[in-house]
Amino acid sequence: xxxxxxxxxxxxxxxxxxxxxxxxxxxxxxxxxxxxxxxxxxxxxxxxxxxxxxxxxxxxxxxxxxxxxxxxxxxxxxxxxxxxxxxxxxxxxxxxxxxxxxxxxxxxxxxxxxxxxxxxxxxxxxxxxxxxxxxxxxxxxxxxxxxxxxxxxxxxxxxxxxxxxxxxxxxxxxxxxxxxxxxxxxxxxxxxxxxxxxxxxxxxxxxxxxxxxxxxxxxxxxxxxxxxxxxxxxxxxxxxxxxxxxxxxxxxxxxxxxxxxxxxxxxxxxxxxxxxxxxxxxxxxxxxxxxxxxxxxxxxxxxxxxxxxxxxxxxxxxxxxxxxxxxxxxxxxxxxxxxxxxxxxxxxxxxxxxxxxxxxxxxxxxxxxxxxxxxxxxxxxxxxxxxxxxxxxxxxxxx
Ligand SMILES: Cc1ncc(COP(=O)(O)O)c(C=O)c1O
Numbered sequence: 220x221x222x223x224x225x226x227x228x229x230x231x232x233x234x235x236x237x238x239x240x241x242x243x244x245x246x247x248x249x250x251x252x253x254x255x256x257x258x259x260x261x262x263x264x265x266x267x268x269x270x271x272x273x274x275x276x277x278x279x280x281x282x283x284x285x286x287x288x289x290x291x292x293x294x295x296x297x298x299x300x301x302x303x304x305x306x307x308x309x310x311x312x313x314x315x316x317x318x319x320x321x322x323x324x325x326x327x328x329x330x331x332x333x334x335x336x337x338x339x340x341x342x343x344x345x346x347x348x349x350x351x352x353x354x355x356x357x358x359x360x361x362x363x364x365x366x367x368x369x370x371x372x373x374x375x376x377x378x379x380x381x382x383x384x385x386x387x388x389x390x391x392x393x394x395x396x397x398x399x400x401x402x403x404x405x406x407x408x409x410x411x412x413x414x415x416x417x418x419x420x421x422x423x424x425x426x427x428x429x430x431x432x433x434x435x436x437x438x439x440x441x442x443x444x445x446x447x448x449x450x451x452x453x454x455x456x457x458x459x460x461x462x463x464x465x466x467x468x469x470x471x472x473x474x475x476x477x478x479x480x481x482x483x484x485x486x487x488x489x490x491x492x493x494x495x496x497x498x499x500x501x502x503x504x505x506x507x508x509x510x511x512x513x514x515x516x517x518x519x520x521x522x523x524x525x526x527x528x529x530x531x532x533x534x535x536x537x538x539x540x541x542x543x544x545x546x547x548x549x550x551x552x553x554x555x556x557x558x559x560x561x562x563x564x565x566x567x568x569x570x571x572x573x574x575x576x577x578x579x580x581x582x583x584x585x586x587x588x589x590x591x592x593x594x595x596x597x598x599x600x601x602x603x604x605x606x607x608x609x610x611x612x613x614x615x616x617x618x
Contacts, residue, residue: 227354227356230353230354230356231350231353231354232346232350232585234346239257239569239570239573239579239581240257240579242570242573242574243255243257243573243579246573246577251577252577252605253577253578253579254576254577254578254579254598254602254605254606254609255579255595255598255602256578256579256580256594256595256596256598256606257579257580257581257593257594257595258595258597258598259395259463259595260457260458260461260463260597261458261461261463261513261517261543261597262597262598262599263461263509263513263516264461265460265461265462265464265465265498266460266461266502266505266509266510268501268505268506269460269462269498269501269502269505270498271501272497272498272500272501272505273465273494273495273497273498273501275497276493276494276497276498277494281493281494281496281497282493282494283493284489284490284493285490285491285493285496286490287481287484287485287489287490288314288315288316288477288480288481288484288490289314289315289316289469289490289491289496290316290490290493290496290497290500291311292496292497292500293314293316293496293497293499293500294311294314294316295311296499296500296503296504297309297311297314297316297454297469297471297503298310298311298313298314299503299504300503300504301452301454301471304427304428305424305427305436305438305440305441305452306438306441307438307440307441307444309440309471310474312474312477313471313472313473313474313477314469314470314471314477315469315470315472315477315480315481315484316467316468316469316490316491316496316499317467317468317469317470317484317488317491318466318467318468318488318491318492319455319457319466319467319468319491320423320425320453320454320455320457320468320469321347321468322466322468322487322488323453323455323468323469323470324347324348324351324423324453325351326470326480326483326484326487327421327451327453327470327472327480328351328352328354328355329355329483329487330476330479330480330483331386331387331419331476332351332352332355332356332357332386332387333355333356333357333386334355334356334357335357335384336355336357336358336384336385336386336387337357337358337359337360337382337384337385337386338352338357338358338359338360338385338386338387338388338389339360339362339377339380339381339385339387339388339389339418340352340359340360340361340362340388340389341361341362341363341364341370341372341390341391342361342362342363342364342586342587342588343364343370343394343396343397343546343583343586343587343588343591344361344389344391344586344587345391345394345395345396345423345586346585346586348389348391349361349587352389357386358384360380360385361587362376362377362380363376364376364399366397366537366548369399369400369402369537369540370394370397370399370546371399371401371402371405372390372405372409374405374408374409374411374412377409377412377413378412381412381416381418385416385418386418386419387418387419387420387421388413388418388419388420388421389421389423390409390420390421390422390423390439391422391423391425391426392406392422392423392424392426392427392436392437392541393426393427393429393430393436393539393540393541393542394426394541394542395425395426395542395544396544396546396581396583396586396588396591396593397537397539397544397546397588398521398539398540398541398542398543398544398545398546399537399539399540399541399546400430400434400436400539400540400541401437402437403435403437403442406437406439406442406443407442407443410439410442410443410445410446413443413446414443414445414446418449419449419450419451419476420439420446420449420450420451421450421451421453422438422439422450422451422452422453423453423454424436424438424452424453424454425453425454425455425457425458425459425468426458426459426541426542426543427454427459427541428458428459428510428514429458429459429514429517429541429542429543430540430541431514431517431518431521431539431540431541432518432540434540434541436541438452439452440452440471447473448473449473450472450473451470451471451472451473451476452470452471452472453468453469453470454468454469454470454471455467455468455469456468456499456502456503458542458543459502459510460502460510461513462498462499462502465492465495465498465499466491466492466495467491467495467496467498467499517543517596517597519600520543520596520597520598520600520603521538521539521543521545521596522538523596523600523603523604524536524545524594524596524603524607525537525538525539525545527603527604527607528545528547528594528607530607530611531607531610531611531614532551532552532611532614532615533549533550533551533552533614534547534548534549534551534552534614535547535548536548543595543596543597544593544594544595544596545593545594545595545596546583546588546591546592546593547591547592547593547594548590548591549565549568549590549591549592550590550591552568552614552617553565553568553590555617555618556617556618557571557575557616557617557618562617564582564584564589564590565582565583565584565589565590565591565592566582566584566585568582568592569581569582569592571613571617572592572610572613575613575616576606576609576610576612576613577609578606578609578610578613580592580593580594581593
């Protein structure tokens with residue numbers, strides 16, 4: 220008899236993209252060109268001045284443990300950057316620096332959720348949100364949003380799902396996977412509803428620097444200062460500064476919760492890597508020229524990707540406000556056949572497109588939006604053009 224694994228695993232789905240990635244890797248090993256539309260990271264290198272700051276820090280001896288919640292310089296840099304670019308001024312005691320925003324969210328889940336708790340998550344959602352809730356034995360409550368609302372949660376939908384068991388509402392703007400972002404007006408409407416209910420409000424702003432066509436990202440902390448005593452902002456350098464491998468994210472939370480996060484982090488990862496924190500300080504306080512160049516490239520590619528998707532048979536895609544994902548409606552292609560193979564859902568369609576167009580996409584089911592596919596446009600113009608052409612050919616073969 221094999222030894223038992225924890226029952227916790229029964230409630231958790233493995234990462235949806237792993238099987239696809241393994242298959243994509245195999246295709247690549249066989250010498251095929253594979254279009255990597257599933258990636259969740261910029262295709263740019265980390266700006267050189269940031270890497271240089273890490274190198275200098277290492278030479279200066281930043282090679283030891285730091286305080287659990289982060290170095291004083293890093294916590295201060297988060298506050299300064301929040302004031303400069305997000306329009307409100309938290310204090311360092313509110314900041315907990317973690318091994319990426321994912322660990323920040325996980326520690327938050329440990330600190331807040333327990334069996335019997337409900338956590339409201341608007342769908343489509345980032346895959347880890349409901350899984351982390353389930354890992355704590357709590358219940359994710361999915362609140363539907365509509366594409367015609369720009370994927371923004373309606374206040375009446377929020378009102379309808381809040382109960383006395385609601386421990387937190389967990390939002391993301393701009394969103395992974397939809398790229399939809401909340402307007403100030405909608406945030407105000409939601410804040411009004413939240414003001415009447417006793418629950419934590421968590422907003423993941425990791426894509427906050429990546430918005431396009433003049434759309435201004437707005438922080439709930441600015442729009443609804445009344446909520447600040449129960450508001451948690453999740454953020455990080457991974458996406459904006461092309462620093463996914465450095466693993467630096469953080470939470471800004473009321474001091475009582477920040478102290479709880481320090482306790483939990485102190486018994487799990489301890490501090491984020493000292494050298495990486497030094498790099499993140501440079502990123503947060505340094506020039507944003509390279510970020511701006513990257514943002515402008517994403518803005519161009521977004522148009523190319525979305526316009527290209529809308530030319531494909533049976534595909535419809537809304538122009539997103541932010542992040543670097545196109546979230547396209549492929550429902551007209553589902554229920555079709557490829558020879559004797561039936562395409563019954565988005566995962567099967569994604570697998571078909573991998574095998575026949577060598578394009579890696581992510582099925583919307585994993586994000587709570589069956590029939591959609593997420594395509595990252597953090598890839599080259601050529602990959603967008605050629606990858607979409609290959610997808611178009613593969614779709615034409617469906618009957
Ligand atoms: C919405 C969202 N939040 C958090 C994260 C995690 O970021 P990090 O790489 O800093 O852990 C991601 C990464 O994909 C994300 O898309």
